[in-house]
Amino acid sequence: MSLALMHAQKNLGNTKDNPSVGCVITKKNNLISVGNTSFNGRPHAEDNAIKFSTGSLRNSEIYISLEPCSHYGKTPPCVNLITKNKINKVFFSIKDPDSRSYNKSIKLLKNKGIYVNYGLLNKKANIFYRSYLKAKKSKMPFVTYKLAVSKDYYIVNKKDKYITNQYSRGRAHLMRHNHDCIITSSKSIITDNSKLTCRVHGLEHRSPTRIIFDKKLRIPISSNVYKDANKFNTIVFYNKANNKIKILKKLKVKLIKMPIDYKKNIDLEKALIKVKNLGYSRVLLECGVDMGESFFNNNLIDDFKLFVSKKNLGKNGKNNVSKFVKNITKRRKIYKEKVNLLGDELFSCRLK
Ligand SMILES: NC(=O)c1ccc[n+]([C@@H]2O[C@H](COP(=O)([O-])OP(=O)(O)OC[C@H]3O[C@@H](n4cnc5c(N)ncnc54)[C@H](OP(=O)(O)O)[C@@H]3O)[C@@H](O)[C@H]2O)c1
Incomplete structure (x- = not known):
């Protein structure tokens, strides 16, 4: 068995x-x-x-x-x-x-x-x-929030684009393969210009659908996620249209207008119901802590995965998340996963 x-x-x-x-x-x-x-x-x-x-x-x-x-x-x-x-x-x-x-x-x-x-x-x-x-009894998908931090809990490296080592990053790509969609924010895409594909040799064609929350369609058309939107499913949840709509449609990006909440952000609960109705049941959340915290405060995260680098970033670090991680671990026990990342560590926390 x-x-x-x-x-x-x-x-x-x-x-x-x-x-x-x-x-x-x-x-x-x-x-x-x-x-x-x-x-x-x-x-x-x-x-x-x-x-x-x-x-x-x-x-x-x-x-x-x-x-x-x-x-x-x-x-x-x-x-x-x-x-x-x-x-x-x-x-x-x-x-x-x-x-x-x-x-x-x-x-x-x-x-x-x-x-x-x-x-x-x-x-x-x-x-x-x-x-x-969960898929059988809930209108919501299962959400795993994945975050990578330096040893001193920064999520942004001012000097280099990476926080963790290649083994952690490989593992994170494997995680993408085990989810049917990734959700991220306009801000993370604009800062990182990430591709959000699964780049594990042999599994590239199994990249999950990318769903980006971009309320005002601020992401530049030249971004990596739009360049290969004809190859990898890409959906944008927006609220305010502008003249990018026509170009994005030509690039095969699916656009879905979503309502905003009282804080004028995309309404997360309604967005997740939409995600489930689109046929996705396993979401990998890959955004910074601003959006991540909103998911957490609304009790929308099932699992939290934390990659911790063996290196401190010190003054090269930006966006410290130690308070946020403490808030999570106050609610539920966090445990170290048995996986060898050659110095880095992976922690897991079941929130539901
Ligand atoms: N180390 C890591 O694991 C990791 C992972 C991802 C990102 N990052 C880094 O994190 C930085 C960005 O982090 P951040 O915390 O500043 O931003 P963030 O959480 O990535 O994104 C914030 C944006 O999300 C959008 N959003 C949509 N719905 C929201 C909601 N209900 N609540 C909150 N935000 C909502 C808003 O943009 P709109 O108004 O346009 O919708 C908001 O400005 C980047 O530099 C990136 O490199 C690190």
């Missing part, structure tokens, strides 16, 4: 409405096959693992990170694939909250004489599926 959960991680953020599932098939204590949900959510993990296996699956065992589906959607139910292939033991970790499948597989499989056991590593799976569980 642990291996199944590892495989589930592979396409997290890339399976549209479907959960990202991992699956392992064994027979006589040998590993026969593994599979995970394909890009865009189909074929399902079970289907892939069954297809990848070469010999007969009669009397084999299948381990799935989530309850197998039992309804006819765009593909036939995985429960049928299991019975058709004469697999005789099914282990899954947690039940699928999707009402079309919830709790249904157990009876169907048992009626065919198949042994069913669920709950294995359910604590781990419940954490892994937090965004999927």
Whole structure:
């Protein structure tokens, strides 16, 4: 099951409405096959693992990170694939909250004489599926706020564009791959001219959609995010139109007019509902602390990820966030992740 959960991680953020599932098939204590949900959510993990296996699956065992589906959607139910292939033991970790499948597989499989056991590593799976569980019951997407700071808690380096080392940055790019959209602010784009793509070798084409909050359409047309908007989905939430609209549309930037709140900022709650309605359920928030704090104060952040450099910036540092981080950690415990970043450190905090 642990291996199944590892495989589930592979396409997290890339399976549209479907959960990202991992699956392992064994027979006589040998590993026969593994599979995970394909890009865009189909074929399902079970289907892939069954297809990848070469010999007969009669009397084999299948381990799935989530309850197998039992309804006819765009593909036939995985429960049928299991019975058709004469697999005789099914282990899954947690039940699928999707009402079309919830709790249904157990009876169907048992009626065919198949042994069913669920709950294995359910604590781990419940954490892994937090965004999927939220997607099924909330109108809001799951939001992870990612921030990089120097050892003395500055988020801007006046001398260099980077704060953390290349290993932290690589990890941050991998995080992008595991989300279906990035949200950032006009100010961060104007100052950094960032591309916000996933630049991990082999995963470039899996870059998430970029959603930029730019109330007055201040971002220059020559910015990197607009240069490749024909290749990577780019959406701008704005409130006040100007003559850039026509050019942006030509560049294939999608523009969505959003209401403002009492502070005259883009209304964050309404914006997130819109993001979910557009089909995104895993948001990576990559902005400075002005907008980040608004998300936090409105209780809109699910997870906080903090990369901490091993270096101080001293007088080369700008925008100190130690107060903000303290506010977060006052609410919830922050823990160090077991990942080797060669000097830098990654901390995580579950806010919901
Ligand atoms: N180290 C890091 O991890 C990291 C990450 C990102 C950015 N940065 C750095 O952070 C600096 C910018 O940080 P910042 O804190 O000054 O700005 P910020 O938080 O990135 O952006 C502030 C802007 O966000 C927009 N916004 C939209 N809705 C908002 C809301 N409800 N509440 C607040 N703002 C809202 C506003 O611009 P509009 O009025 O145009 O909508 C506002 O001016 C940049 O220099 C960038 O390099 C560092």
